[in-house]
Amino acid sequence: MRLDPRVKLITVCLLTTLAVIKTDLVNLAEISLICLLFAWLVKYPIISGLLKMKRLLATFLMIFLLQIMFNRSGVPFLSVGRVVLVTVTGLDLGIQFVLRMLILIFCAGILSTSHSRDLIQGLVQLKIPYVIAFMVTIAISYIPLLNKEIHDTVTALNLRGVNLKRIAISKKIRTFSYLFVPVIMHTLEQAQDLSISLEMRGFRLKRQRTSWKNLRMNAADILLLALSGAIFGLMLFI
């Protein structure tokens, strides 16, 4: 279903707000399900999207395990003899974390189904200043480039004979500085070049901008927006 970018932006904003406010597992599961349905509705490739984030999902799993292992408060959930292995609070917090992260992933996926130009236009028509809307979209479109930059830096570091897996723990922190200093330096250089190019092309030269594209909501957009608002209102006061 082709939806107006503004519907996606507002719905994602409402759902992520709910994900932050709500602490009840049933509510968080409901929000996750709504996100999943919405992602399916806007034709986000859910399975391949999740497969692309395998590493991130593995990190979530690890944080979940750490959460349930080290949270000692609350009623015991699993114990061996007198030793409490998992508490209900630990399990609850762990599941809350995983569900919140899933909601964020689905929301990012929903937004990725719109072209960045449409997202800027959506933000502008929502009365967000163009400069801010443009910066947000540029920042989003630079994430894959940043990813490539980190990948190239790790490759270059490996090629210097550094086996990242075999570095002593005491030297691990220093290794991060070797990785992030060049990445940050190159990113800053790119940002500087980009800002100069933008200025040279007349960015912010005139206060008022016109656009060749004007987004219009249709009945389905309005219906979905109303539904999102109703869900937000209901869940907020339940």
Place this chain on the structure above:
Amino acid sequence: MQIKLDAVSFAYPGRPVFEDLNLSIDCRQVIGLTGSNGCGKTTLGKLIMGFLPPSRGSICLDQVPVRSIPLWEIGRRIGYLFQNFTCQLFSSTVLAELLFPFELMNRQLPGMEEKCLALLQSLNFKPNANASTFTLSMGEKQRLVLASLLISQPSFLILDEPTASLDSRSTQSLLEILENQKAAGVGMLVISHDRVFLDALCDRFLTIETGGILRAT
């Protein structure tokens, strides 16, 4: 050391680059690789290094599939100079740039610092060893990256467009450095459009033609 590409095919999504490519490189040779923009010169270098997996065929380094060798081990045998070599600088000072991999891997031998300084001198590297890497000129940065590759004493170098960002004086200086390496028995695959530079340095020339056909020239 020998690099062997056997019936290698490779394609980027929607764009085939190589089809059944065969190539054997004796790592004592100095080979110049030319071809038009986008024909796959850099891709060939990346395939040899194992950065990219071939869709078909095999690439072996001394009869061992290159993809099964960890990158840090390949890096000790083959020095790779990226086209954008600035991503190969990690430290804030010149000497630290050469020493840090040895420190990290606990491989620092006595006299390492002197060895680094001697290498920098042999590369005609003018700035002080404690100079900041961020303030070096492009030519100096490239020479420092070369030094960082040579300090591990690789037996082969792959240089991707080494003259692209250099002026004629720096190009001449680079040529002298590479000629010295050649005389010391280090083989090279030099990817470049600069035919004059390649003619002065290489013993064998390869050209990638449209459709990924490799031709000896």
